[in-house]
Amino acid sequence: MTQEVRGVVARSKGGPVTVETVLVPDPGPGEAVVAVQACGVCHTDLHYREGGINDDFPFLLGHEAAGIVEAVGPGVTGVVPGDFVILNWRAVCGECRSCRRGRPWYCFSTHNATQKMTLADGTLLSPALGIGSFAEKTLVAAGQCTPVDRRARPEAAGLLGCGVMAGLGASMLTGEVGRGDSVAVFGCGGVGCAAIAGAVLAGATTVIGVDLDARKLALAQSFGATAVVDASSEDVVERVRELTGGHGADVCIEAVGNPKVFEQAFFARDLAGTVVQVGVPTPDMKIELPMIEFFGRGGRLKPSWYGDCLPSRDFPILIDLYLQGRLDLDRFVSETIGLEGVEEAFHRMERGEVLRSVVVMVGS
Ligand SMILES: NC(=O)c1ccc[n+]([C@@H]2O[C@H](COP(=O)([O-])OP(=O)(O)OC[C@H]3O[C@@H](n4cnc5c(N)ncnc54)[C@H](O)[C@@H]3O)[C@@H](O)[C@H]2O)c1
Ligand SMILES: [Zn+2]
Ligand SMILES: [Zn+2]
16 A cells, blocks of 8 residues: 655755655565665755756655665565665666676666655655655665664664765775775765775775865864865865875875866875775866876776675675774764754755764654
């Protein structure tokens, strides 16, 4: 039976989000309905409502969530009702040309639910990143549910579903940070601070946080940055070079989504170093670089989709590290709010006041 739940909807470009009645169908073949317990507010939700991702309004926002599987459709074998899961937005298909080549984290044909959730009047909703979890319940592809140890707090665990995983993976997987490396992270929001935590876990010995906001620089240090650079007043490229023996960092991670910052990351890198682009650009942005610098500096420029993670492999490992006290996911939770608090949380994010506001569902 179709269920009526409350969810946060962006109806038009730039317009304030509203809490609306959302109709959630029973799961069909390969689908699951999840009772959401907690869902973080990510900058990508704001990109959606600003029209920066596409124009498929109305959007059902939210995509960094943990919850309990309520029901599964025919043919689902990977999860059962009652499982505690983190939702992922790259459920790999196992069959596309990338999966077949043994590179499932690049899967070119990831799964989402086939049926659509709708508004009460039948208007089809576009769920953010195929999830839509600023809602009491959501319909996803069963592969988007990754079971993890249920002792983890949902507010903290859910954050692995997007930004924190993207940041950790930008360092540990895309950037392949290793022992003794120097790493500079540009933008110390939720994603950037996770990249810092990932660099520390991977054994980097110089970890530099760069941001315009002093509060973010303090957070970067609390996650293990060994030095910080205030981009509002310092020459970023010069300072990163100074902090790395005059050479530049082995791995520079762009976690803002800004061409100027990409350029800084490019020039703040050592010879044969790596630039990781994890911040999401908008369609109008362009990068222009002297080709001789691209060639002459060598190394690698690598975009990072979801931190190049494989949810089924990486979420359980990272939850174990969290439960062992080796990865402080709780530190990312700046505040908990209700569904009606999302619009205000966007403003707090824009003002730089939070790492993550996390929506907690009543009664969960
Ligand atoms: N690649 C992925 O799979 C993936 C996943 C999740 C989020 N993202 C993207 O990562 C980016 C960061 O997300 P977030 O949630 O951490 O956002 P956020 O708003 O919390 O953090 C952005 C940070 O960048 C800082 N900043 C802005 N301009 C800057 C500049 N010129 N120099 C230095 N710092 C600057 C801000 O002060 C802020 O601290 C966004 O673009 C988001 O869409 C990517
Ligand atoms: Zn695939
Ligand atoms: Zn996100």
